[in-house]
Structure formats: C-alpha cells, structure tokens
Amino acid sequence: MCGRFVLVADPNQMVLEFGLSGVPVVPANYNVAPTQVLPVILNEAPDTVSQARWGLMPSWAKDLSMSAKMINARSETVDEKPAFRAAFKRRRCVIPASGFYEWQTRDDGKKYPMYIHLTDREVFGFAGLWEVWHSPERDDLRTCTILTTAANAFMKPIHERMPVILSRENYGDWLAAEDVPAPVLKPLLRGYDPDKMTAHEVSRNVNRAGFSSPDMIAPLPSLPRLL
DNA sequence: CCAGACGTTGTT
DNA sequence: GTCTGG
DNA sequence: CCAGACGTTGTT
DNA sequence: GTCTGG
Numbered sequence: 001m002c003g004r005f006v007l008v009a010d011p012n013q014m015v016l017e018f019g020l021s022g023v024p025v026v027p028a029n030y031n032v033a034p035t036q037v038l039p040v041i042l043n044e045a046p047d048t049v050s051q052a053r054w055g056l057m058p059s060w061a062k063d064l065s066m067s068a069k070m071i072n073a074r075s076e077t078v079d080e081k082p083a084f085r086a087a088f089k090r091r092r093c094v095i096p097a098s099g100f101y102e103w104q105t106r107d108d109g110k111k112y113p114m115y116i117h118l119t120d121r122e123v124f125g126f127a128g129l130w131e132v133w134h135s136p137e138r139d140d141l142r143t144c145t146i147l148t149t150a151a152n153a154f155m156k157p158i159h160e161r162m163p164v165i166l167s168r169e170n171y172g173d174w175l176a177a178e179d180v181p182a183p184v185l186k187p188l189l190r191g192y193d194p195d196k197m198t199a200h201e202v203s204r205n206v207n208r209a210g211f212s213s214p215d216m217i218a219p220l221p222s223l224p225r226l227l
Numbered sequence: 228c229c230a231g232a233c234g235t236t237g238t239t
Numbered sequence: 240g241t242c243t244g245g
Numbered sequence: 246c247c248a249g250a251c252g253t254t255g256t257t
Numbered sequence: 258g259t260c261t262g263g
Binding site: 001002004005033034071072095101102103111113158206207209 | 246247249
C-alpha cells in the first residue's frame with residue numbers, strides 16, 4: 001500500500017523527468033497524506049503540473065467521506081471495480097514523488113516507518129487515476145488515487161504491497177489521452193526493479209499527518225543512545 | 228422491483 | 240472495534 | 246498511512 | 258452510474 005509519501009524535487013529535474021513545458025512550483029513536502037492537495041500530471045494536460053486531492057471521488061459519490069477510502073487502487077482489479085474503471089479508461093495521471101513510507105510490522109507487533117526511494121534519481125512518478133467531482137457548494141474538485149501492486153523482492157521484507165512506480169519510458173503510454181485497451185496498460189503496472197531501490201528506518205514523527213520536516217527522511221540511529 | 232454498496236490493507 | 244479527518 | 250473520536254443536554 | 262442482494 002502507499003498511504004504517505006515525500007515530494008521534494010528540484011523544479012528543473014521535474015521538467016526533465018516528466019517532459020514539462022514550464023518550470024513548476026512544487027513546495028517541498030516530507031509528509032504527503034491522504035486528503036491533501038498535491039501536484040499531479042494529468043493525461044488531460046501531460047506537459048503541465050495540475051493539482052488534485054488525494055482520495056478519488058467516483059463521479060456518483062455524494063459527499064467527500066467517500067474520498068478517504070479511495071487513496072489506493074489495486075492494479076490487478078482496477079479495470080473492473082466500479083469505483084475505478086471509468087477513470088482507468090480515460091483519466092490516468094502520474095503523481096511525482098521522491099520517495100514513500102511503508103510501516104513494517106515487526107515481531108513485537110509494533111509498526112516501524114521506513115523511507116523508501118530510488119538510488120539513481122531524485123524524482124519519479126507513481127501510476128495514478130483522477131476524477132473531477134462536481135461539488136454541490138464549492139468549485140469542481142479534481143481527485144486522485146495511487147495504484148498498488150504486489151511487493152517486489154526489495155519490498156517483501158518490509159510490506160506485502162507497494163505503489164506502482166512507472167519506468168520513465170512508460171509515462172507516455174500511461175498518459176495517453178485516448179482510451180487504451182486494458183491489456184496494453186496493465187503490463188505497465190508492475191513492481192519496480194528491486195536493485196534500484198533503497199530504504200532506511202525513520203522517526204515515528206512521520207506518523208502524525210500534517211507535519212512535514214526534513215528530519216522525517218533522516219536515517220534513524222540504529223541503536224538508542226544510552227547516556 | 229427497490230436498497231445499498233461502490234475500497235484497500237492486514238489479520239484471523 | 241470502527242469511522243472520520245488530515 | 247496514522248491519530249483521534251466515538252454522545253447528549255444544557256449552559257456560557 | 259451500475260451492480261448485487263433481497
């Protein structure tokens with residue numbers, strides 16, 4: 001799963017990684033949490049950075065409470081589920097990230113946050129879906145979700161699921177404007193190359209949504225300091 | 228026919 | 240335990 | 246994902 | 258909106 005991530009990227013690197021036409025303004029966020037509005041690249045406008053709230057609202061949803069449940073979509077079933085299949089056909093997006101958190105459950109039954117990122121580059125893209133929700137009161141709201149897949153060999157010891165990290169050469173296919181058959185899209189939704197990933201334990205202050213600090217991705221000292 | 232769900236993860 | 244909010 | 250609430254009545 | 262369950 002992926003319920004928390006980090007986006008701290010040099011805007012010029014964003015331009016290069018995603019082929020943007022202008023330099024985006026992307027505030028550093030060391031603790032992106034569900035329900036927050038975040039920078040996304042929609043297939044509707046693939047050379048610019050747009051904004052969307054994390055938690056996909058299907059078009060028929062009555063109120064925002066639905067949104068918090070829809071932060072992830074299983075790539076194995078995303079073309080079938082009523083909540084996601086329409087977006088899978090026509091509203092795909094790439095969600096820029098520089099790393100993500102997973103909580104590892106250890107033998108003591110407690111959960112320890114780990115920070116996972118790529119060793120060879122600063123920023124990458126999650127595979128995502130988006131929708132427009134026509135709110136009764138406010139303006140139309142764009143919402144999004146992150147696809148997940150089975151853990152690759154690197155992630156297995158940490159967690160059984162992981163977010164779909166797109167390879168750079170697949171951004172174009174994923175962001176095609178038209179309908180693309182599911183058999184063409186689904187092979188893009190696989191685990192990333194395990195040899196290109198790295199991870200370390202981080203402080204539990206990441207647990208608290210709404211706080212963001214560079215400390216959050218700092219490696220935790222391996223032993224508690226006694227004296 | 229109408230009513231109610233529509234999701235994922237993890238744990239059992 | 241389960242739901243809501245961030 | 247985690248944290249925090251989870252309720253009503255009456256009074257300020 | 259569309260599917261499932263009663």
